[in-house]
Amino acid sequence: xxxxxxxISKFQKSVYPKxxxxxxxxxxxxxxxxxxxxxxxxxxxxxxxxxxxxxxxxICRNAGNIIPPHVPDAxxxxxxxxxxxxxxxxxxIVVCGHTDCxxxxxxxxxxxxxxxxxxxxxxxxxxxxxxxxxxxxxxxxEEERLNALIEENVLLQLVHVRTHPFVASRLAAGLLELxxxxxxxxxxxxxxxxxxxxxxxxITRAKGNAEFPKGNCPIHDHAD
Numbered sequence: 001x002x003x004x005x006x007x008i009s010k011f012q013k014s015v016y017p018k019x020x021x022x023x024x025x026x027x028x029x030x031x032x033x034x035x036x037x038x039x040x041x042x043x044x045x046x047x048x049x050x051x052x053x054x055x056x057x058x059i060c061r062n063a064g065n066i067i068p069p070h071v072p073d074a075x076x077x078x079x080x081x082x083x084x085x086x087x088x089x090x091x092x093i094v095v096c097g098h099t100d101c102x103x104x105x106x107x108x109x110x111x112x113x114x115x116x117x118x119x120x121x122x123x124x125x126x127x128x129x130x131x132x133x134x135x136x137x138x139x140x141x142e143e144e145r146l147n148a149l150i151e152e153n154v155l156l157q158l159v160h161v162r163t164h165p166f167v168a169s170r171l172a173a174g175l176l177e178l179x180x181x182x183x184x185x186x187x188x189x190x191x192x193x194x195x196x197x198x199x200x201x202x203i204t205r206a207k208g209n210a211e212f213p214k215g216n217c218p219i220h221d222h223a224d
Contacts, residue, residue, distance in 0.1 A: 030088065032056055032090060034057055036058065037077075037093065038094075038097075063123075064122070081093075081164050086166045093167070095157045095179070097183070098182065100185060104126070129155070129156040130149060151182055154193070158180055180200075182200055190202070
C-alpha cells in the first residue's frame with residue numbers, strides 16, 4: 001500500500017493544484033462523452049489509453065467486459081447503463097476487450113472454474129461467443145482461438161446491450177452509437193470493429209487526427 005499512499009500524496013500536492021479549475025467545474029456535475037465498458041483487469045486503464053480527463057468517460061468495469069441481456073431484476077451493469085443513457089444522455093457506448101484476458105481464458109474452459117461458482121456463472125454471458133469460436137476456429141491454435149474469442153465476446157456484448165430499453169430507444173432515434181474495441185496490452189494499439197468489412201481494424205493516426213474504421217456499430221450474426 002505504500003505506493004498507493006505515496007500516490008495520494010503526490011496527487012494532492014502536485015496533480016490537483018495543476019487541475020484545480022477542472023475539479024471545481026466537475027464538483028458541480030458531470031457530462032461524459034462515452035460510457036466505457038471494459039474489463040476489471042489491472043493492466044487496462046481507460047483514461048490512459050484514451051488520454052482523457054476526469055469527467056470525459058463514465059466507466060463500468062467487470063470481469064470480461066460483460067453486459068448481461070436486460071432483465072427486470074436489478075443488476076450493477078444494467079443500472080449503470082440505465083443511468084448513463086437515461087440520465088446523462090451519453091451518446092457513445094464503447095465496449096473494450098483486451099489481449100491476454102483471463103476472463104476469456106476461463107470462458108473457454110468453464111469446467112475448470114468449479115471453485116469459483118460466481119465467476120463460472122458470470123462467464124455464461126460469453127457462452128455464445130465461445131461456441132462461435134469453437135465451431136469456426138476449431139483448427140486454430142489455442143492463442144488464435146483466445147484472440148478470436150476476445151473479439152467475438154466484445155461483439156456479443158454489443159448485441160446484449162441492444163436489449164436494454166434506453167439503448168434500444170436511443171439507437172432507434174439515431175442518438176446513440178456503439179463501438180467495439182480491443183486493446184493490445186503489449187503494443188498499445190487499439191482495434192475497432194468495422195461493420196463494413198466485418199473485421200477489427202487498428203485505430204491509426206493521420207495528420208494528428210484519429211482515423212476510425214467506418215461503421216463502428218456492428219450488425220452481426222450474434223443477433224440471429
